[in-house]
Amino acid sequence: MMMNLFSSFDPSTSFNLSLNWMSTFLGLLLVPSMFWLIPSRWNYLWIKINLTLYKEFKILxxxxxxxxxxxxxxxxxxxxxxxxxxxxxxxxxxxxxxxxxxxxxxxxxxxxxxxxxxxxxxxxxxxxxxxxxxxxxxxxxxxxxxxxxxxxxxxxxxxxxxxxxxxxxxxxxxxxxxxxxxxxxxxxxxxxxxxxxxxxxxxxxxxxxxxxxxxxxxxxx
Incomplete structure (x- = not known):
């Protein structure tokens, strides 16, 4: 039962587990891993291979x-x-x-x-x-x-x-x-x-x- 107008914004759910605060972190799932992680040498190698292939295939x-x-x-x-x-x-x-x-x-x-x-x-x-x-x-x-x-x-x-x-x-x-x-x-x-x-x-x-x-x-x- 809503006690006042602002109680609709309370972080509560119907199954007695407050998961509403999890929405704060959902945006982190959309952030690319490159933003958080330092690329390894294998990543740099793979990126270099892809860029080389891209330049060559774009010409052909x-x-x-x-x-x-x-x-x-x-x-x-x-x-x-x-x-x-x-x-x-x-x-x-x-x-x-x-x-x-x-x-x-x-x-x-x-x-x-x-x-x-x-x-x-x-x-x-x-x-x-x-x-x-x-x-x-x-x-x-x-x-x-x-x-x-x-x-x-x-x-x-x-x-x-x-x-x-x-x-x-x-x-x-x-x-x-x-x-x-x-x-x-x-x-x-x-x-x-x-x-x-x-x-x-x-x-x-x-x-x-x-x-x-x-x-x-x-x-x-």
């Missing part, structure tokens, strides 16, 4: 808002590639269903965007400049086929590169029990070198996939 592509999408795509692929380097963790990027699931929707969306908004530009891409008239029908067929196999080449390139290194490391590792002590030492050194190579491949393949996707999107704009 003119579609507004797509740069963030390609940076997110790079992060997703690189994260999955790195996870596959740890023991007993499934490497999703070494399977065609995952890589094709990334490449095919991108290619389809680029094709829809290009043919709906820039149909003349898309037709001009089918015949390279300076092509003799007698070769134009063949060039149209060749360019059409090369355009249609782009999602397949993107998917297979990523899948094959990720699978090849893992397969080689597995085959070498299975020969360990049958080797002598000296050969095992050489095998360990070879496995360490392969692990370093696979770490580089994880970054490079994510970068190649993203840059090629960016170049394909720039052709439809």
């Amino acid at each position: 592509n003119n579609i507004k808002g797509s740069t963030l999408m390609f940076i997110s795509l790079f992060s997703l692929i690189m994260f999955n590639n790195f996870l596959g380097l740890f023991p007993y963790i499934f490497t999703s990027s070494s399977h065609l269903i995952m890589t094709l699931g990334l490449a095919l929707p991108l290619w389809i969306s680029f094709m829809f965007y290009g043919w709906i908004n820039n149909m003349t530009h898309m037709f001009a891409h089918l015949v390279p400049q300076g092509t003799p008239p007698i070769l134009m029908p063949f060039m149209v067929c060749i360019e059409t086929i090369s355009n249609m196999i782009r999602p397949g080449t993107l998917a297979v390139r990523l899948m094959a590169n990720m699978m090849a290194g893992h397969l080689l490391m597995t085959l070498l590792g299975n020969t360990g029990p049958m080797l002598s002590m000296m050969m095992i030492n050489l095998l360990i050194i070879a496995q360490i070198m392969l692990m370093i190579l696979e770490t580089a491949v994880s970054i490079i393949q994510a970068y190649v996939f993203t840059v090629l996707s960016t170049l394909y999107s720039s052709e439809v704009n």
Whole structure:
């Protein structure tokens, strides 16, 4: 029961627990963590990578808002590639269903965007400049086929590169029990070198996939 006009502002609730004062601190949830925490070296490294990718993708592509999408795509692929380097963790990027699931929707969306908004530009891409008239029908067929196999080449390139290194490391590792002590030492050194190579491949393949996707999107704009 309200005793006076101002009692409606009292900090009380219906379940005998005063939580109204908690609203004072709800605004802190909206403050970015960068305001409170000093960024670590990993944060600075990740920010530097994102800024470098942003500058490069912005030059390659003119579609507004797509740069963030390609940076997110790079992060997703690189994260999955790195996870596959740890023991007993499934490497999703070494399977065609995952890589094709990334490449095919991108290619389809680029094709829809290009043919709906820039149909003349898309037709001009089918015949390279300076092509003799007698070769134009063949060039149209060749360019059409090369355009249609782009999602397949993107998917297979990523899948094959990720699978090849893992397969080689597995085959070498299975020969360990049958080797002598000296050969095992050489095998360990070879496995360490392969692990370093696979770490580089994880970054490079994510970068190649993203840059090629960016170049394909720039052709439809």
